[in-house]
Amino acid sequence: MKKLLFATVFAGSLAALAVTLYLMLTIYSGDQGMSGGSETALGAHSERVVVISQEQGSYVMDEIEKGARTAAAGHGMMIDFWGVYRSNDEELLKQIDIAIASKVDGIILEGADRPDFVRLVNKATEKGIPVITINSDAPGSLRKTYIGSNHYQEGILMGQHLAQQLHGKGTIGVITNAESSDTDQLRLKGLREVLDRHAGVKLVFASEDASKLQASMQTFDILNHVPDVIAFIGLPADSGKRIVEAVDFRSRRKDSQVFMFDASPQTKSMIKDGLIQAGLSQHYEDMGKMSVDLLQRWLDSERLPLDPSYYTPISVVGPADVKEEAP
Template identity: 60%
Template structure:
């Protein structure tokens, strides 16, 4: 091959390499520009002018939260508001706080969250407030925080209503074993306060609870502890949503002949099945769907600055639920 031909081949290789490099640099620049525009846009998939409410739950995927979400979606569609549902799958303060912090960072228009009566929760609500993001608590409250309002059942009134029902069913006499949630007791404490206030009106009624021991967190363990230390117990009431089946299993394992009337502070599908089978005497409906609707309606009112300030609390209805249906509905 001649010297001239070698030079021509060398020039052709250099030229083709230069063209390839030019194309590579061009596409790298386009990709960089695309990435830069996405990072500076913040929320590229969202229209920043659309109001966005984030609803955060301590029990994501539960019957209660599914009902709240159904009501909230219905109200959000009516108001043409974007709505996101976040949360943790088991009661977890640290996880809940992290979710609120992320919602604040994402510049949500408003946050609806199950309240926790704890200083760390209060600090996070304060952070949101300082950034102009309103927080409304739902189902459980944090009254010492800067939340704008609470939406949900009056848990003290739940105890009053259930206490009156139990007193009637037991003819004003008996020893009632109470199963509590030891990990987040504030809601249950209000229910127990109402319950015991009614029982004090009857000389023959009294409440007993399991030993105040962290190892007694499971409802079945609490039930067994009460049966061990109070052989004269005549009935049980579960303050927690998951207690019903555990109480039924524990008392059935101890005695297949003695009947213990069992009352439950919820109306989940599981509890309703136990009521239908005659294993639980009555439950309590808190009308979660109403909570979801009201939370979005009131947040929209706040965002529109319409008829402010909001009231401190908006209580949703409470109903005793039996195999015959709902009764004693209260505002």
């Protein structure tokens, strides 16, 4: 039994070591003429930058990556894309630490205003590696700047749209992420600020136990406890389909509208089909391009210091907007 336990622990350690070595090799491979998943236009002496994501493989990061690759190619910069596919704070922090140890020229990452995250951003800065946050911020850190949406303004914009669509009255169910983020809190702050001006509008949430579950379970919980709810607003980017399915299961499609802080292809398709009333476009590709352009500006010591934040456009996407985009 002890031999089996030892073998299992040993195998796990080897696997973790292999992942670490692979990530470090990916960064160093640029000097050896290997691609390692990165792109460069000028070869071994180009700046080496890594983009680290909290949601690798998502629509958001695919769009950010598209913009970042375009900008990197224009600057002759070698760029790699790392990240975790599911919420894994430990692995995310490990990747940041590896990037620092690899002495990259710059780091672009999705921020989190947590002590462990801030500590690593500050560590990179102290070692002369500029860090730029993208899409979500870490304002308490020494990052050089933030590029992305103003999440507080997103809440205000969506609140204004909801108030208009509901004619200033009605109960709205809010579907949250299982783990509340700074982004969610800023959106809710703006949303509440607008809707509090309308005495006829009320925001409701799933019960404490249900709030940690997926979007469909939160929707069911709200429908169970607040039968007069007439609309739902989804904070998680991938929650639209689950909210709609739960509403349909309860035969509430005709008297329940759905709104999203998201405008992914799936959300737009559901808006087109009349299942979701509106989403929020956040221009992720622009974020990717701007983050690389500003990092290059910092590396070239041009027009410094950078502004604390560079906000990308936001806009409500409704049926008319989706119809205009159709081929």
